[in-house]
Amino acid sequence: MVIASALDRIAALERKFGDPFDSANPLGFREILASDERGERFVPGERALDEFAMNAELVPHALGGRFTHLDDLVAVGRAVSRRDPGLNAGYLTSSLLAGVCVWLAGDDDQRRQVAETLLAGHRLACAYHELDHGNDFTAAEFTARFVGDRLVLDGRKEVIANVDRAEALVLFAATGGTQPAQAHSQLLLRRRDLTGARVTALPRFGTVGLRGVHLGGIAFDTAPVGSDRVLGRLGRGTENTMKAFQLTRIALPAMMTSVVDTALRCTVRHLRGRTLYGNAAIDLPHLKSTLVDVFVTLLAADAFATTAARSLHVYPGEGALHAAVVKYQLPTLLLEAMNKLAMILGAHSYLREGPTAIFQKLMRDIRAIGVVHIGRAACRMTLLPQFPLLARRSWGTEDAAEESLFTLGTDLPPLEFTRLRVTGNGHDHLFGGLEVGLAALSGDTTPDGRLVRASAESLAEESRELRSAVAELSTSDFAVDAPPSAARIVDRYVRLALAGVCLETWRHNRESTGGWLSAWAVAVLARLAGDRSPGQLSGKVEDRLFTELLDRCVGNFDLGLSGYPVFEA
Incomplete structure (x- = not known):
C-alpha cells in the first residue's frame, strides 16, 4: 500500500475541518465550544476523523496502517489539537497508549487483532492507574492470578478514557513473580471481558479541562478470563510499559x-x-x-x-x-x-x-x-x-549526531521497538x-x-x-x-x-x-x-x-x- 506523505495527509485533514474561526463551520470553534459547555464528545469532529480513517495513523504500515514515523504521527495529531485538544485526547490518546503496548509486546495474533480493531474504526482504552496510587502504576493493587487454565481478575481501575466504548482494553495487573521487576503483566481484554455479573462500570469522572473526554472506571470481582489475555510474556509488564511510555511521553505533549x-x-x-x-x-x-x-x-x-x-x-x-x-x-x-x-x-x-x-x-x-x-x-x-x-x-x-535527527523533512530509519531500553x-x-x-x-x-x-x-x-x-x-x-x-x-x-x-x-x-x-x-x-x-x-x-x-x-x-x-x- 502506498501511503500519502504526512504533509498531504495534514492538508487533507485541514481541508476537512476548514477554518475553525468561521462561525458557519459545523466543525469550527462555535460548535466545539457548545459541545464543551455540555461536557459532551465533539461528535461531528469524531465523525470527520472516522471519514479520514484517523485510526490508520496509529497502526504500523506492516499491519495495514499509515504509521511509519513518530514525528509524522505527531504532525497529524497537531492538526486535531489545533482545533480541539479534547478531540485529540478523546479520539487518539487512549488508542495510542494501548496500541503502542501491543505493537511492542504483543504476539503476531494480538497485533493483527488490534490492528483490525483500529482499522475498523473502533477505540482502545488503557488502564494503568488507580486513584490511591496516582501515576505510580507499579504500586497497582489490581491482581490477575491463575486458577487452573484461566486468569481471575480482582480490583478496580479508574480515570480511563473511552472505557465505556472501547473494543479492547490494555490493563496493567499484578501477576506475581519472584522478582519485583517481574511481578506485573499487561493484559489485552476484549469488549466481552468488560461486561458480565462480575464486572462493574464505575461512574464518570468530571474534569475542569478536556470536558468532552469521558473518563470512567471499571471494577472486577473474581472475574475469569482466558489465559491468552496476557499481552506478550508473563511478568514483563513493567519493562514493556516503560518502553511504550517512551513513545507516548514524547508524542502526546508534542501534539x-x-x-x-x-x-x-x-x-x-x-x-x-x-x-x-x-x-x-x-x-x-x-x-x-x-x-x-x-x-x-x-x-x-x-x-x-x-x-x-x-x-x-x-x-x-x-x-x-x-x-x-x-x-x-x-x-x-x-x-x-x-x-x-x-x-x-x-x-x-x-x-x-x-x-x-x-x-x-x-x-x-x-x-x-x-x-x-x-x-x-x-x-x-x-x-x-x-x-x-x-x-x-x-x-x-x-x-x-546524524543529520537526520535535526534536518526537517529527511527520511528516517524504521522505528525498531526491540531496540528500546528501559534505562x-x-x-x-x-x-x-x-x-x-x-x-x-x-x-x-x-x-x-x-x-x-x-x-x-x-x-x-x-x-x-x-x-x-x-x-x-x-x-x-x-x-x-x-x-x-x-x-x-x-x-x-x-x-x-x-x-x-x-x-x-x-x-x-x-x-x-x-x-x-x-x-x-x-x-x-x-x-x-x-x-x-x-x-x-x-x-x-x-x-x-x-x-x-x-x-x-x-x-x-x-x-x-x-x-x-x-x-x-
Whole structure:
C-alpha cells in the first residue's frame, strides 16, 4: 500500500475541518465550544476523523496502517489539537497508549487483532492507574492470578478514557513473580471481558479541562478470563510499559504544541482589531515583544519535541532519557506561553462567548498535560540517576549526531521497538548538540553566525560547569530524597539540552529557510543563556520574527517550524 506523505495527509485533514474561526463551520470553534459547555464528545469532529480513517495513523504500515514515523504521527495529531485538544485526547490518546503496548509486546495474533480493531474504526482504552496510587502504576493493587487454565481478575481501575466504548482494553495487573521487576503483566481484554455479573462500570469522572473526554472506571470481582489475555510474556509488564511510555511521553505533549499555535493566532487576531492609546494594539512595543517571545517559545517547543520523536528512530537506546526530558520541559514551555497570552488578553482570556471564547477552553485543556501520564517530579527522579553515567560517558564528548535527527523533512530509519531500553545508555545526542554545533560554527563569520555563536559559547561553558557539578555529587544526591540542589541541576540540564536542540535545528536547516530561522536562533539561544529578556532583543531580530508571525497568521500558515498551510478550504 502506498501511503500519502504526512504533509498531504495534514492538508487533507485541514481541508476537512476548514477554518475553525468561521462561525458557519459545523466543525469550527462555535460548535466545539457548545459541545464543551455540555461536557459532551465533539461528535461531528469524531465523525470527520472516522471519514479520514484517523485510526490508520496509529497502526504500523506492516499491519495495514499509515504509521511509519513518530514525528509524522505527531504532525497529524497537531492538526486535531489545533482545533480541539479534547478531540485529540478523546479520539487518539487512549488508542495510542494501548496500541503502542501491543505493537511492542504483543504476539503476531494480538497485533493483527488490534490492528483490525483500529482499522475498523473502533477505540482502545488503557488502564494503568488507580486513584490511591496516582501515576505510580507499579504500586497497582489490581491482581490477575491463575486458577487452573484461566486468569481471575480482582480490583478496580479508574480515570480511563473511552472505557465505556472501547473494543479492547490494555490493563496493567499484578501477576506475581519472584522478582519485583517481574511481578506485573499487561493484559489485552476484549469488549466481552468488560461486561458480565462480575464486572462493574464505575461512574464518570468530571474534569475542569478536556470536558468532552469521558473518563470512567471499571471494577472486577473474581472475574475469569482466558489465559491468552496476557499481552506478550508473563511478568514483563513493567519493562514493556516503560518502553511504550517512551513513545507516548514524547508524542502526546508534542501534539499539544498546536494548542499554543491557536492561542497565539487568536491573540494576534484580537490585537489587530483593537485600538489602545490611539494606536493599533498590535503595534504597542510591549505587546509586540510578548507576542514574539511566545512565538520563539513555540518554535523551541516544536524543535524539542520533533527532534525527540525523531531520536527514537535514530538513537532508540536514548529514549528513556529523551522521553523524560520532553515530559519535564514541554508542559512548562507551553503553559508559560499560554500564561503570557492570557496576560495580553486580560478579561478576554476567560470570556466564554465572542471571538476569543476558544482561549479559555484551550487554557483549561492544556493544563492537563503537566500531570497526565507522569508528573514533573517523577520525570526528575527518572533523570537524576542517569546523570553520573552521562557525565562520564557523554557530556562534552558526544560525537556529532546524524543529520537526520535535526534536518526537517529527511527520511528516517524504521522505528525498531526491540531496540528500546528501559534505562539510558549513557549517551545523549540532544544535550551533545551544544558542543558539536559550537565546534561547527568556529569558522562562521556571517552576522547571524557570530550572534548565535556568542550565546552558544556561554551555554557550552555552562554545560561544562554542570558536568563538574554532577561529578561532585554523592550517590544520595540522586536518590528519591535528593536535596533541592539536585532539582536545580535537572532544570539546568533540561535548559541546556533545549539549547543544544535549538542550535542544531538552526544549523541544519538555515540554508533551506528564510531569515526568520536565524532570528529565532539568535533570540532563543540568547534567552536560554540569560542574556536577553522579552523586550530586550535587538530591533532587527524582533522585527524579523514579528513580520514572520503576522505573515503566517494573516496567510493561514502553521506557526511551528514547518510553516505548512492551515485552515485550507
